[in-house]
Structures are given as structure tokens and as C-alpha cells.
Amino acid sequence: MNTELIESITKLIIEKIGKPSEEKLASESGMVKLWDHLSPENQYIVTGSDSHDGAQNSNGLVKLWDHVKADESKSAGYKEENTILPELETRIGVSSPCHPEALQEWVTKTPARIGIGRAGLRPKIETWLRFRLDHGAAVDAVYGSVQQELLKSLNLFTVRTMVDQKEEYIRRPDLGRKLSEEAKRTIREKCQYKPKVQIIASDGLSSQAIEKNLEDVYLSFLQSLDQLGIEYGTSFYIEKGRVASMDEVGEILEPEVVVLFIGERPGLVSSESLSAYLCYKPRKGTIEADRMVISNIHSGGIPPVEAGAYLGSVVQKILKYQASGVSLVRKEG
Amino acid sequence: MKGHEQIISAGIDIGTSTTKLILSRFTLVNTAGTTQVPRIEITNKEIMYKSSIYRTPLINDTLIDMKAVLKLVEQEYQKAGVRPQDIQTGAIIITGETATKQNAEEMLHLLSEKAGEFLVATAGPDLEGIIAGKGSGAQQRSKEMGKTIANIDIGGGTANIAVYQAGQLCGTCTLHIGGRLIEFENDKVKHVSAPVRRLLKQLGLSVKAGDQAAFEFICPVTKAMARILGNTLKQQLTEEEKVLLLGHPPDWKVPIDQIMFSGGVSECMYGQESSSGPYMDIGVYLAKALQDDPDLRSWEWIPPAETVRATVLGAGTQTTHISGATIQVDPVRLPLKNLPVHQLDMKRNLEDGSNKVMNAIQQAIQVYDPSLEGKNFALYVTGLPFLRFRDVQQLGKWLLEGYKLQPHPSNPIVIVLQDDLAKVLGQTLQAMQSDRDVICIDQILVEQGDYLDIGNKLQSEVVPVVIKTLAFHS
Known part of the structure; x- marks a missing residue:
């Protein structure tokens, strides 16, 4: 697949007439906001590519006109200046619910698509667009790649696994667990040998997870390690890596604990969820039960900054008991 | 990651007529999945011990017999087999x-x-009403049935009303309606309390000490009380009827579907007490008047789960909250008691944050420590946008800058957050300075003007928190 094409398609910019400045906001956050198409104001949804020529936005755009007339609008209740509707997940889509309070409570309790209403037998347009958008975002997250600037700003150098193409990465999990010969050499050259804690990052199945969360979780984690007085080695980034790639790193650098930040398989709720895998002395042949994970690190799950702060105490516990995963639970008693 | 932890909670209610105590055992469990950051919740509350109902020991009309109350509590602890340090x-x-x-x-x-x-x-x-409404089961029922329920807890001195809709508190009101507002002795009236005297004057009635304690004399008074209660629930109080109001008028904005009575007087209504018996007051007459009042009868009545013990049960089992599991606290500083809460609303953005923080801290000092004696407060930070790491650093800087205004650096910095960010903010504040201890907890809902008590850190790494008011009405 052509990743660039996908990238540009997903960058849906939604803009209100006469408010071109909003464009900046939408593209900055990277998340696509859908405008209230029921609002009395005449809005339309603009989709298009801005990745290369953001200025040229009046041509070649798809325009979806507001299909509901202002006087039929039911959304008079939304008086906020900013007419962006709250996220679908926090809003009732059923037109005239029997028990709005109860439904509202359920809807806010889960990010699943409940209480979305329907139009005849079909989902409503907004729900349907949102579904396709989320699906698109998930696909993108898998095929996308991580910006070099981000890694540079965090002082992470990049090494690769035995995988070449993303298609191969998906078909051959085994190759994603092994480092290339060059990678092994680079790691040996650049990294501190036998650190207490070795930190690695990898895109895994979601480059978005790294883009959105790595900086916050990583810096916050370093701060918590500093505060606990736990020293750490030279961190780096593995492109197209799998969780067990930490075993090879363990063989080379022999750290006590490896912490691997890796993108989770994206779903329709979030395509940018990050996991932190931790393992005490991972080596070739480490069994999965000895790994542990803190998952769901993203803006809609555990906030990345808080996850980082918490991970320090998990590492402290692993060092104290010299075990991780099921072995740690056993030792803790 | 540990299995579970048990703690003992006590509730003590020192009321107009009676004093009682209740002990319960809470089970704390990590309910998050193994791949998640822990989330500690109270999953079970088991009543271990219920004391008898004691007459509140008084020295005279204006003084509580403190020694007798202490002794009573000690005795009950002994009977239950717990020591104060177990609570x-x-x-x-x-x-x-x-x-x-x-x-x-x-x-x-x-x-x-x-x-x-x-x-x-x-x-x-207000707190009495809220706690009684939780202890009586009204709050739980309104949540389960999605109804609006008013709980009316009538004890010796006051009727405390709390209205719950689908589990949420909608409003409160307190009235001078209670069993002990007219006391008897040997079939004669012994004492009439001040608010009732005002009511009598208005009704053109005369009941005074030494009068015959006959039903026909008392009946018009209790009938008037029932009428006023009905009009309070309907929010149709006339100016004259406000004579029985204690504090603010009813402040809920929804019509009430069902009503529930708890407290000592409700015990008489549900038939557990038949005569004016040991209390020698108008409790029984009041109960009868409430039962016969046509206005009150127009609502559906729901029997309470607890009558006379509703408030003590609420105090013992419904006041403790558990903080988030990822927090930063200095254990030697705990417990912290009676901290007033000052809110800092960031309004979902960090713009002008430096001023927002500075103003909030300045205000808090002005309100809670005007003469700069070193009275501490808890800063409740709400409305935070999604924070990046650099935003946390920025916020930390602003906070430390603001806290320099506090004259006593020996006080810990106490910060309560609505969102799950306490650990990172606490660590950031500690990384930036080492002069002051930091207590930073999260996932607690409080309000401006509440008071906060923060307990010792438990094994599960959380702290118990009690949110309350401290208003002594006169």
C-alpha cells in the first residue's frame, strides 16, 4: 500500500466557512473532528490533503453540504461558541430516548458505539463516517512510520529488525523478533553495557502510538527513575520490532530490566494506544509469563505522563524481587 | 497486584436524643486487569458491630457530657473487640x-x-441529610430505580431532607421538626424548644412547661409540622411557615417521585416504637401526624433499609472515598485533618496559567489563613486539558511559584486533582525542589468550601479520603 496516499487521505481537515484559522487546530492535533452537521449555521465538511500544500485549500476539495436546514435543526441546545460537537462517545445519538439520563450514563461509561441511534435500518451518516474514519486511522497506524524528528529530539538512534517491508512484518512475526546484524553491531557500539534499566521503543503495530505518546511517557519515566535513584542505559528505537525483540537486546547488553515501549495493535476505539512491556533479565528463551505489561497508555486511557511516573515504581519492584511477570506475583506472595 | 486488603471503618452519631456507633469492615480490591495500572475500589462493606441506641449524655441544656461520651465509645469498642488504633x-x-x-x-x-x-x-x-439519605438506602434506591427520592431523616431535633435523583444529590433542606422539641415529664410538658415556641405563637396556640401533655393539645402542633414538611417537599413554603426552616430554603430543582422516612421518629412510624415510652417527648405524636397528613400521603412512601441508625450507618460506611492508586504522598505527613478545599479551575487550557495559579493560591491564603498563621489548605485543581510532559513541568513551576506566597514552608503542599495525574505532578514538584513535602492525590471529587481529611497510606498504595462540611449551626 502507498503509505503517503493513505496519510494524505486521512488528514481530513474540517473547516467552517469564515473560520479558516480552525484548520491549524485540526491538523495540529492530528485527530479529526467532525463538525456538527445539524447545526443551524451553514457548515460543510472539507476533506483533502494538506500535508504538502496547506495553503492551496480552495481547489480540489470534496464538499459535503449541510443537509439539514437551519429551521429544522434540533441542536438549539448547543450554545457553546465552538460548535464542534462533543465526541460521539459522550453523546446520545438516539433522537428521542425514553430515558435520556440513563442512556447518557451508559454512553459515557464506554467508548463502544452504543446509543448511536439509527436512520431506518442504517447507521446515521455521522456514525458511519466516524466508523470508516476510525477504521482508516487503524490501518494508517499500522502502515505509517515514525517521524525521525521525534526520535532525534529524544536522543534515540534507530536500528532495524530482520524485516524489510511492512507487509513482511505482518506476515513474519518471527523476523520482527530478530535484530539485523547491523543493528546488533550498532547497539554494541553505542550503548552502555550492563545498565540497570535498558529502555527501548518500537513502533510495533502502531506508529501513531509512538508519535502521540512516546515523548510524554518516556520523559516522565526518566524523571521517576531519577527520583528513585535508578540508573538507566542508552535508549534507542527499533523499527518494525516485536515484543520479544527485547530478548536479543538482553543478550547483547545484559541489563537487569528491559522496558520496551511499543505500539499496540490498533482497534476502532483507539489507534494510538501504547504498551510498556517490562521484563527482568530477558534473554533468548525467556518465556512470555515472565514479561509484564502496562497497556492502554494514550490520551483516552491512562495518561502517558502518569503512566511514566507509575512505571518507575514498577521497575523498582522488579529490581527488589529480581523477577517480573508471574514470577514476580509469586515472589510478592 | 496484591489480592485484597481489609480496613475497619467506624461511624459515630451524636444526635439530639440518641448516640450510637457502628463498625464495618471494608474490603479493598484492585479491580483493574493485570495489564492495567491498578484501580483500587471498596468492593464490600460488611457491618461488624452495631451498638445499642444510647441517650446522648448531657450535663445540662448547653453542655455535652464529653467524658460520658468517650466512655461510651470505649465500652462499645471493647464489646466489639477492637482498639482505637484498629480504626x-x-x-x-x-x-x-x-x-x-x-x-x-x-x-x-x-x-x-x-x-x-x-x-x-x-x-x-446539609451533611446530616446527605449522610442519612445514603444510610437509609434512599440514594441507592434512586440510583437503581432512576427515580427522584426525598429522604427525610427525623430525629430529636431536626428533620434533614436530602433529594436524590438517579443516585445524584439534587438538594437539601433542614427543618426544626423533631421528636424532642417538646419534652414531657410525668404527663406534663417539661420543655418547649425555641423554634416551636415561635411556631406556637404564629398558630395562636399556647403550650408551655407545666401544661397537661394531652394529645389534643399537642396534635395541632404536630399537624402543623407535617403540613410544613409537605410544603417544603413541594417547595411551596409560605413566609410564615419558614419559621421552622434551619438554614437555606429547599434547593432542589426537580419534582419528587417518592419519599422515605428515616431517623428515630420513623422508627415510631414503622411500628417499632408504640408509646412515647423511654423518650418522653412528642416523637410518637409527630409520627402519627406525618402518617395522617393528606399531602404527604400523596407521594409514594418507600420503607427505609435503616430507620434510627440511618445516619450512623451513612457516617460509618458512606463517607470514605479511595484515592487513585498512582499518587505521590509523604507518609510521615499523614493523616492530614480538616483541610479546607480551594478550587483552581484551569478551564480546559493552560493559557494565562501562571496568573490563574497565582490568583488561586493568593485567594486561598486570604480566605483560609488571613492572619498568616500557617493554616494550610488543599488546592483542588480541575479543568486541566490533556497534559504533555512539558505542560506538567510548566504547571509545576507555576504552582511552586504560587506556593512561595505561603508564609510557612514547613506545611506540606497539598494538591488534589480530578484527573489521573497525581503521581507525575507530585514527582515533578519534588524534582523541582526539596524544601517542602508534597501530598498529591487524585481521582477525588470535592467542591469549593468542603473540608478534606486524608488518611494514612494503605497497603494498596491508596489513601482513604473523607470529604465533609464542618458547620456548627446555632
């Missing part, structure tokens, strides 16, 4: 007319010191 959380509430006694505040704080590791002193007519 890890809970609340004492001083209710009704007892809260107006000269030494009410002293009594409350003494008991909170002596009767447990972390036992919280609470008072205030």
Missing part, C-alpha cells in the same frame, strides 16, 4: 440540636483524636 477510617457526626451545644466542636475533635487512627470530625445540617 483506619470513618466519621463522627454531631447532629440535630447537639450541634448547637457550647462544647460541640470540642467534643467532636476530642473524639476524632481519641477514637481512631483516622476518624473524621463532621458536622452540618
Whole structure:
């Protein structure tokens, strides 16, 4: 697949007439906001590519006109200046619910698509667009790649696994667990040998997870390690890596604990969820039960900054008991 | 990651007529999945011990017999087989007319010191109603049925109303309606309390000490009380009827579907007490008048899960909250008691944050420590946008800058967050300076003007928190 094409398609910019400045906001956050198409104001949804020529936005755009007339609008209740509707997940889509309070409570309790209403037998347009958008975002997250600037700003150098193409990465999990010969050499050259804690990052199945969360979780984690007085080695980034790639790193650098930040398989709720895998002395042949994970690190799950702060105490516990995963639970008693 | 933890909670209610105590055992469990950051919740509350109902020991009309109350609590602990140091959380509430006694505040704080590791002193007519509504089961029922239920807790001195809709508190109101407002002795009236005297004057009636305690004399008074209660629930109080109002008028904005009675007087209504018996007051007459009132009968009546023990049950089992599991606290600083809460609303953005923080801290000092004696407060930070790491650093800088205004650096910095960010903010504040201890907890909902008590750190790495009011009505 052509990743660039996908990238540009997903960058849906939604803009209100006469408010071109909003464009900046939408593209900055990277998340696509859908405008209230029921609002009395005449809005339309603009989709298009801005990745290369953001200025040229009046041509070649798809325009979806507001299909509901202002006087039929039911959304008079939304008086906020900013007419962006709250996220679908926090809003009732059923037109005239029997028990709005109860439904509202359920809807806010889960990010699943409940209480979305329907139009005849079909989902409503907004729900349907949102579904396709989320699906698109998930696909993108898998095929996308991580910006070099981000890694540079965090002082992470990049090494690769035995995988070449993303298609191969998906078909051959085994190759994603092994480092290339060059990678092994680079790691040996650049990294501190036998650190207490070795930190690695990898895109895994979601480059978005790294883009959105790595900086916050990583810096916050370093701060918590500093505060606990736990020293750490030279961190780096593995492109197209799998969780067990930490075993090879363990063989080379022999750290006590490896912490691997890796993108989770994206779903329709979030395509940018990050996991932190931790393992005490991972080596070739480490069994999965000895790994542990803190998952769901993203803006809609555990906030990345808080996850980082918490991970320090998990590492402290692993060092104290010299075990991780099921072995740690056993030792803790 | 540990299995579970149990803690003991106590509830003590010192009311107008009666004092009672309740002990319960809470089970704390990590309910998050193994791949998640822990989330500690109270999953079970088991009542271990219920004391008998004692007459509140008084020295005279204006003083509580503090020694007798302490002794009573000690005795009950012994009977239950617990020591004060086993009590890890809970609340004492001083209710009704007892809260107006000269030494009410002293009594409350003494008991909170002596009767447990972390036992919280609470008072205030609104809080009485809220706690009773939870203890009676009204709150739970409104949540389960999605109805609006008013719980009316009538004890010796006051009727405390709390209205719950689908589990949420909608409003409160307190009235001078209670069993002990007219007392008897040997079939004669012994005492008529001040608010009732005002009501009598208005009704053109005369009931005074020494009068015959006959039903026909008392009946018009209790009937008037029932009528006023009905009009309060309907929010149709006339100016004259406000004579029985204690504090603010009813403040809920929804019509009430069902009503529930708890408290000592409800015991008479549900037939557990038949004569004016041991109490020698108008409790029984009042119960009868409430039952016969046509207005009150127009609502559906729901029997309470607890009658006379509703408030003590609420105090013992419904006041403790558990903080988030990822917090940053200095254990030597705990427990912290009676901290007033000052809110800092960031309004979902960090723009002008430096000023927002500075103003909030300045205000808090002005309000809670005007003469700069070093009275501390808890800063409740709400409305935070999604924070990046650099935003946390920025916020930390602003906070430390603001806290320089506090004259006593020996006080810890106490910050309460709505969102799950306490650990990172606490660590950031500590990384930036080492002069002051930091207590930073999260996932607690409080309000401006509440008071907060923070208990000792438990094994599960959380702290128990009690949110309360401390208003002694006069």
C-alpha cells in the first residue's frame, strides 16, 4: 500500500466557512473532528490533503453540504461558541430516548458505539463516517512510520529488525523478533553495557502510538527513575520490532530490566494506544509469563505522563524481587 | 497486584436524643486487569458491630457530657473487640440540636483524636441529610430505580431532607421538626424548644412547661409540622411557615417521585416504637401526624433499609472515598485533618496559567489563613486539558511559584486533582525542589468550601479520603 496516499487521505481537515484559522487546530492535533452537521449555521465538511500544500485549500476539495436546514435543526441546545460537537462517545445519538439520563450514563461509561441511534435500518451518516474514519486511522497506524524528528529530539538512534517491508512484518512475526546484524553491531557500539534499566521503543503495530505518546511517557519515566535513584542505559528505537525483540537486546547488553515501549495493535476505539512491556533479565528463551505489561497508555486511557511516573515504581519492584511477570506475583506472595 | 486488603471503618452519631456507633469492615480490591495500572475500589462493606441506641449524655441544656461520651465509645469498642488504633477510617457526626451545644466542636475533635487512627470530625445540617439519605438506602434506591427520592431523616431535633435523583444529590433542606422539641415529664410538658415556641405563637396556640401533655393539645402542633414538611417537599413554603426552616430554603430543582422516612421518629412510624415510652417527648405524636397528613400521603412512601441508625450507618460506611492508586504522598505527613478545599479551575487550557495559579493560591491564603498563621489548605485543581510532559513541568513551576506566597514552608503542599495525574505532578514538584513535602492525590471529587481529611497510606498504595462540611449551626 502507498503509505503517503493513505496519510494524505486521512488528514481530513474540517473547516467552517469564515473560520479558516480552525484548520491549524485540526491538523495540529492530528485527530479529526467532525463538525456538527445539524447545526443551524451553514457548515460543510472539507476533506483533502494538506500535508504538502496547506495553503492551496480552495481547489480540489470534496464538499459535503449541510443537509439539514437551519429551521429544522434540533441542536438549539448547543450554545457553546465552538460548535464542534462533543465526541460521539459522550453523546446520545438516539433522537428521542425514553430515558435520556440513563442512556447518557451508559454512553459515557464506554467508548463502544452504543446509543448511536439509527436512520431506518442504517447507521446515521455521522456514525458511519466516524466508523470508516476510525477504521482508516487503524490501518494508517499500522502502515505509517515514525517521524525521525521525534526520535532525534529524544536522543534515540534507530536500528532495524530482520524485516524489510511492512507487509513482511505482518506476515513474519518471527523476523520482527530478530535484530539485523547491523543493528546488533550498532547497539554494541553505542550503548552502555550492563545498565540497570535498558529502555527501548518500537513502533510495533502502531506508529501513531509512538508519535502521540512516546515523548510524554518516556520523559516522565526518566524523571521517576531519577527520583528513585535508578540508573538507566542508552535508549534507542527499533523499527518494525516485536515484543520479544527485547530478548536479543538482553543478550547483547545484559541489563537487569528491559522496558520496551511499543505500539499496540490498533482497534476502532483507539489507534494510538501504547504498551510498556517490562521484563527482568530477558534473554533468548525467556518465556512470555515472565514479561509484564502496562497497556492502554494514550490520551483516552491512562495518561502517558502518569503512566511514566507509575512505571518507575514498577521497575523498582522488579529490581527488589529480581523477577517480573508471574514470577514476580509469586515472589510478592 | 496484591489480592485484597481489609480496613475497619467506624461511624459515630451524636444526635439530639440518641448516640450510637457502628463498625464495618471494608474490603479493598484492585479491580483493574493485570495489564492495567491498578484501580483500587471498596468492593464490600460488611457491618461488624452495631451498638445499642444510647441517650446522648448531657450535663445540662448547653453542655455535652464529653467524658460520658468517650466512655461510651470505649465500652462499645471493647464489646466489639477492637482498639482505637484498629480504626483506619470513618466519621463522627454531631447532629440535630447537639450541634448547637457550647462544647460541640470540642467534643467532636476530642473524639476524632481519641477514637481512631483516622476518624473524621463532621458536622452540618446539609451533611446530616446527605449522610442519612445514603444510610437509609434512599440514594441507592434512586440510583437503581432512576427515580427522584426525598429522604427525610427525623430525629430529636431536626428533620434533614436530602433529594436524590438517579443516585445524584439534587438538594437539601433542614427543618426544626423533631421528636424532642417538646419534652414531657410525668404527663406534663417539661420543655418547649425555641423554634416551636415561635411556631406556637404564629398558630395562636399556647403550650408551655407545666401544661397537661394531652394529645389534643399537642396534635395541632404536630399537624402543623407535617403540613410544613409537605410544603417544603413541594417547595411551596409560605413566609410564615419558614419559621421552622434551619438554614437555606429547599434547593432542589426537580419534582419528587417518592419519599422515605428515616431517623428515630420513623422508627415510631414503622411500628417499632408504640408509646412515647423511654423518650418522653412528642416523637410518637409527630409520627402519627406525618402518617395522617393528606399531602404527604400523596407521594409514594418507600420503607427505609435503616430507620434510627440511618445516619450512623451513612457516617460509618458512606463517607470514605479511595484515592487513585498512582499518587505521590509523604507518609510521615499523614493523616492530614480538616483541610479546607480551594478550587483552581484551569478551564480546559493552560493559557494565562501562571496568573490563574497565582490568583488561586493568593485567594486561598486570604480566605483560609488571613492572619498568616500557617493554616494550610488543599488546592483542588480541575479543568486541566490533556497534559504533555512539558505542560506538567510548566504547571509545576507555576504552582511552586504560587506556593512561595505561603508564609510557612514547613506545611506540606497539598494538591488534589480530578484527573489521573497525581503521581507525575507530585514527582515533578519534588524534582523541582526539596524544601517542602508534597501530598498529591487524585481521582477525588470535592467542591469549593468542603473540608478534606486524608488518611494514612494503605497497603494498596491508596489513601482513604473523607470529604465533609464542618458547620456548627446555632
